[in-house]
Amino acid sequence: MCSLSFSAWPGRLSFLGGALVLLAGCSAWVTHPSARPHLQPADALSRLPQGVSARALPERWWQLYNDPELDELVQQALAHNRDLAAAQAHVQAMLAGIMQADAERWPSTRASLGAAYGRTADDQTLAEATERQAPSQWAFNPGFELAYQVDVWGQVQRTLERSQVQAAAAQDAEDLLRVTVVAQTTRAYVNACALGARAKVQRHSLQVVGQSLALTDRQRRAGVATDLEYRRMQALQGETRALLPMLEARRQAALYELAMLTGVADLEQGTGVAACDVVPQLNAELPVGDGWQLLARRPDIRKAERVLQAASLQVDIAQADLYPKVTFGASVSASSHRPHELGDSSAVMFGIGPLMTWQFPNWRANRARVNQARALEQVEVAQFEASVLNALKEVRQALALYDGERQHHAALSQALDSSRQAWTLAQINYNAGSIGFLDVLDSERELVRLQAARADADGQLLQRQIALFRALGGGWQSSSVAAPVDSFSHASVTFSGTRP
Numbered sequence: 001m002c003s004l005s006f007s008a009w010p011g012r013l014s015f016l017g018g019a020l021v022l023l024a025g026c027s028a029w030v031t032h033p034s035a036r037p038h039l040q041p042a043d044a045l046s047r048l049p050q051g052v053s054a055r056a057l058p059e060r061w062w063q064l065y066n067d068p069e070l071d072e073l074v075q076q077a078l079a080h081n082r083d084l085a086a087a088q089a090h091v092q093a094m095l096a097g098i099m100q101a102d103a104e105r106w107p108s109t110r111a112s113l114g115a116a117y118g119r120t121a122d123d124q125t126l127a128e129a130t131e132r133q134a135p136s137q138w139a140f141n142p143g144f145e146l147a148y149q150v151d152v153w154g155q156v157q158r159t160l161e162r163s164q165v166q167a168a169a170a171q172d173a174e175d176l177l178r179v180t181v182v183a184q185t186t187r188a189y190v191n192a193c194a195l196g197a198r199a200k201v202q203r204h205s206l207q208v209v210g211q212s213l214a215l216t217d218r219q220r221r222a223g224v225a226t227d228l229e230y231r232r233m234q235a236l237q238g239e240t241r242a243l244l245p246m247l248e249a250r251r252q253a254a255l256y257e258l259a260m261l262t263g264v265a266d267l268e269q270g271t272g273v274a275a276c277d278v279v280p281q282l283n284a285e286l287p288v289g290d291g292w293q294l295l296a297r298r299p300d301i302r303k304a305e306r307v308l309q310a311a312s313l314q315v316d317i318a319q320a321d322l323y324p325k326v327t328f329g330a331s332v333s334a335s336s337h338r339p340h341e342l343g344d345s346s347a348v349m350f351g352i353g354p355l356m357t358w359q360f361p362n363w364r365a366n367r368a369r370v371n372q373a374r375a376l377e378q379v380e381v382a383q384f385e386a387s388v389l390n391a392l393k394e395v396r397q398a399l400a401l402y403d404g405e406r407q408h409h410a411a412l413s414q415a416l417d418s419s420r421q422a423w424t425l426a427q428i429n430y431n432a433g434s435i436g437f438l439d440v441l442d443s444e445r446e447l448v449r450l451q452a453a454r455a456d457a458d459g460q461l462l463q464r465q466i467a468l469f470r471a472l473g474g475g476w477q478s479s480s481v482a483a484p485v486d487s488f489s490h491a492s493v494t495f496s497g498t499r500p
Contacts, residue, residue: 054289112144162317190463193277329352412453
């Protein structure tokens with residue numbers, strides 16, 4: 001017996017490789033030896049970039065930004081998102097399938113009562129023997145049957161287990177959608193705020209350029225500046241103003257996306273969301289946890305494992321068709337067709353005993369179904385391995401892109417500070433007559449460009465953080481609706497037994 005508890009394993013970064021191997025070994029009971037996953041040890045978080053810590057990622061990571069507006073939007077999305085509502089209905093359908101499979105373990109019954117008006121064969125025979133005409137009359141045929149399939153080869157039990165695993169996989173799919181909806185909602189909110197902040201920076205730049213244009217105009221009237229200098233500054237003002245309409249349009253588009261994700265028709269203008277112009281900040285290191293927690297909390301890994309279990313159980317179900325089925329049954333009926341004679345002891349017929357059925361001559365079709373089930377099991381093994389490798393790839397890429405964006409943001413911040421100082425010096429030197437107007441224009445244009453670039457980098461840095469949180473599976477380490485069987489719950493996965 002092999003047992004893995006997702007919630008109990010303490011883990012460290014170096015345990016990821018061993019966990020992958022152990023996970024593959026523990027799945028062996030539901031797979032043939034040739035169908036076991038083959039995964040090499042790997043550590044997705046062996047090197048953490050600056051600003052990232054190995055602290056455990058909280059279940060609701062968006063609360064790290066301490067933004068009540070964001071928290072309210074996420075809760076609204078989880079409650080009203082239409083895609084989530086469809087996923088929840090699918091889970092309920094799969095849970096109903098468990099009840100249907102469980103009912104197969106109990107005896108089945110069938111009661112019947114037939115009524116017909118006319119002449120029976122017995123009446124015709126009696127009339128012929130007595131040389132009389134058979135009368136037409138009502139005839140009743142009551143009956144009751146009970147049947148119970150003896151689960152000799154475990155087919156019924158495996159069918160029930162497969163239904164349980166499929167229901168758990170549906171719940172994992174819902175959890176995966178929850179993670180996606182949370183990430184999309186947070187991304188849309190951050191995007192709206194970042195575009196609002198970007199427009200705010202652009203308006204400030206437009207105000208600074210307007211002041212420089214007014215100063216240049218006064219100098220031109222005084223004969224200090226030329227018309228060329230004035231027109232160039234005027235062109236810079238137009239260039240700065242031209243970006244504002246698209247920034248507002250993109251911000252509005254982000255609000256429309258946010259409205260769709262939260263399940264509302266539109267977000268009211270003037271609310272905190274529509275007026276947001278400050279990018280949320282994470283004032284701490286980015287918590288990512290350790291490698292084993294990465295696999296433990298990603299719903300797509302759990303779903304791929306459930307699907308592999310279901311495919312392996314299907315092999316057992318198909319194999320059971322190769323052997324005889326034993327059904328224990330009982331029946332009660334009446335041999336008399338006349339209502340007043342149905343209760344007579346001489347009219348009551350009954351039978352009880354086992355029934356064995358075996359599709360012995362048609363083994364080729366059953367063997368083909370078994371081979372098909374084993375081939376589909378191999379497909380799910382490959383899908384499981386692909387899910388694990390894809391999880392490692394996404395985390396590594398998200399870490400690399402976040403680290404690159406962090407360094408890019410830091411470099412832009414340093415460049416912006418230098419540009420502000422250069423612009424101030426250019427103004428002083430120009431007033432002192434030591435440099436020309438083109439130097440002032442270039443320094444101001446560079447300042448406007450770097451302010452816009454840094455504002456864009458603020459939003460892009462948060463987008464990289466959200467992508468990393470999503471790749472880590474943050475949002476749902478455990479399900480809100482657990483499967484009815486403890487052995488397939490999200491908090492603990494236990495595999496035991498051997499394949500015959």
